[in-house]
Amino acid sequence: MAHIKAVAGVAVRSVLRNVLLSTTSSTPLASLYMGQVATRCRIPTNSSTTNKQANSRTYHIARDDITSLKIELPAWYWYRTSTKLETNVTGSITYTASIEYPAGTFTQVKFGGANSGIATGSAAPAGTPLLSDWVNVNIPNGAGFWVRTFANATHAIVFADASAGTNFWTCDFANGEAYEYAASGVTDKTMGGTLVPNKTTNDAAIFHPTAIVGMTRKASVLLIGDSRVAGFGDFFNAAGDTGELARSIGPSLAYINAGSAGDTLSEFIASSTQRKALQQYCSHVVVQTAINALRSGTGQNKTAATVLAEQQTILGYFAGKGRFTTTTEPCTTSNDSWASPTGQTLNTNVAQITAYNDAIRAGVAGSLGYFEIADVSETARNSGKWKSDGTASKWTADGLHASPFGYASIQSSGAVDPSRFTR
Template sequence: MAEIAEDKSISELSLASKTSGKEFIPVVQDGETKKIQVGNIANRRSGKFAGRKVVAFGSRSPNFVDQFSDGIATTETSQFVGKNIGIVTELAVYFLNADSINATVPDEAADITIEASVEYPIGTWTRITFNNGSTNFLLRRGSGIVSDTINIYIPPNTWYRIRTNVTVNPGEKWQKSRSTNAGNTGPGEGVVTGSNLVMSGTIPNSQSYGFGPCAIVGISDTNKASILWAGDSIVTGHGDSGQPSLGNGESGGYLGRLFGDQWPVMRCNMSGQRIIAWIRSSSRNSWAYDELLSSCDYVICNLGINDFRAGSSKATIISRTIEFWYYFYSRGVEAYQCTITPNTTSTDGWTTTENQTVMSFESDRVGMNDWIRDGAPIDITTKAAAAIGATGSNIVRFGEYGHPAIGYFDCADKAETSRNSGKWRVNRTGDGLHPNNISYGEIVTAFDTNLFLLYKTS
């Protein structure tokens, strides 16, 4: 365990991290002096997960598929894999029972009874319990549950499996909140309907939908921060061909190319996702993420282009983005924002720039990106966006005390022919919206993963 070399209170640590954006203090860990981010120490000691964080790569968020059971089956067992980063000595699992974030999908989720287990090593099952030892739990619709903590030793970069059984009354449905991956290169994912196989039996690999955990949290010795990605299909690599599978359905895109299977990541993205999905007054399931946030150190937001495409104005999207940042800021999670990449049509397959045409919202996209590049100035008295170039004692920018975000990554600069041209570099997209494999490789150079290390060796 790390011993803080300076006696600072939690409030002092939190204040220091918000004031400086990137402040490190010395700690002693295993006899070695290191430096650790003060904000992350504070985050570890408070919150629902009591110091635990996301420890598995590719943890998948709830309710990003619009699938429900058929109303005939009453029980089903799903198997999903995990792969921890660093040595894990304690483990707990978070389950959520809620409807799709897509408001056009009917509310069909019922109350469900769940059982679960961890399979490690393969062939050995350890039951997951709830509320101090119960082997099952009635998970009401619109609620979540963090399991009891399991004391378990799992070596670094090791695959294991989580099995979950769900049961409902005849005629009721449950939401199948996650998709399995039949091509899993780890120990396998799949679904078996009609049987409770939590503690024994075989679940064959299959490409299907099932009910499973949305976060695996625990105590790990890794110095890599846990990261929540809030994004769309660009994050997970739509159009990024030829990238190797990471073993659980993940591959390219920003997420795969940057962090691979070597970082604890919570993937909260889906094709077409908009920033409005995270706004409490506009999204029926925005509350679903509350329990997860204290288990993450950082959030990276790559949202906005789909809001423009849906007709939202620059002012509206900026306002919602600020609300998004404050949502995380209030929970001790530090936010980074991505600039918004271009969207064009083309008459020659994007093989030239002159035959590309920008969208009607282009001036708004440029305006938002320039506002981000100016440090996203905010008036802290109103928590509203200030004009580019604004000054004054009430104006704060990325990383300054009172600002809800700490920085940005300029993805657009890596995609456009020149800043604010609105046009893709030649042969860098196949549809005018998503980068191709060449462009993904160029865009990810805008990121610096060293920002997400929890401590530095002196």
């Protein structure tokens, strides 16, 4: 069934593309600032000490008229499959890069006037990302373009890990993304050449810039959250956006998706230096992470009061930004693949999930407001169960994450309204 959905999704891309690449009006911010000006920047979530060279081609959409831009390239990763900590690579990574727009036309990215630059890992200052010089390009608002990078590491490359399997899409082949890597012998293709991906399914790993910035007066959004923000269980829409928030924000505004599968508020408090630093490029921040602390499980089962206190700490990290929160979707098990409400069993900590959502609706300090995601997905407010219509796995396939239909329903509901990102 998932395969059928995937094929169908690709088939309708050409029909939907002009709609999803279009922009909607938004109120300009009062001041010009150096901010995110494109979609689909992501954080790396793993590294490889075996493969030390890699070419990457990533797809982005301009969300302002761009005449010059800078890109940021990291020497750190959030270790999703192990420690859940931000980790600096050992040694350093030398990058070359280009902006490809239109397809097949390349503009060299320079670093301190040179064709390559070094992002430091364990060397002082530890974990320092590499910010490029200004690149003069003319990319109109709403146009798709590509960033090409070549990484040559002394010890390890970093990338967005898709080892969670086919339910976690990271590489958007339909929009021309590709990632090739090896221990050595990889030819730098930033200024031309066809990348030969090591893996050709949408769960392939890939490396994205962590930021694409320009001078802008448009709002831009940093997304802080867990796997639901990262897009676990989702398929790419025509613009390549996935997850609870990016699908709704991407059609009109630039964003950085720092969603980290398996993350919790307490883990973010313990290790978030690099993700917090990304706020310098964004006017607004959405803090979503809650369900992994609230739902039952080892080290979980927290009270709503505890989670809300942790959230207050995190909102405090982004003082000076326009901050928003969200309600959280259900978490259930099912004996009929979520085809009916009666087949679902409530999470044993559902009372605390409900209390958390009600507190968010009442308003929390340090936030301009919230996005009502739970109401879109629940059978009724505070029911604790996923919507269903007799079709197996229609709204969710695992009881924790939305299905592609569920994610698309959040987008089409208008629950996450990008016009609210104004100040």
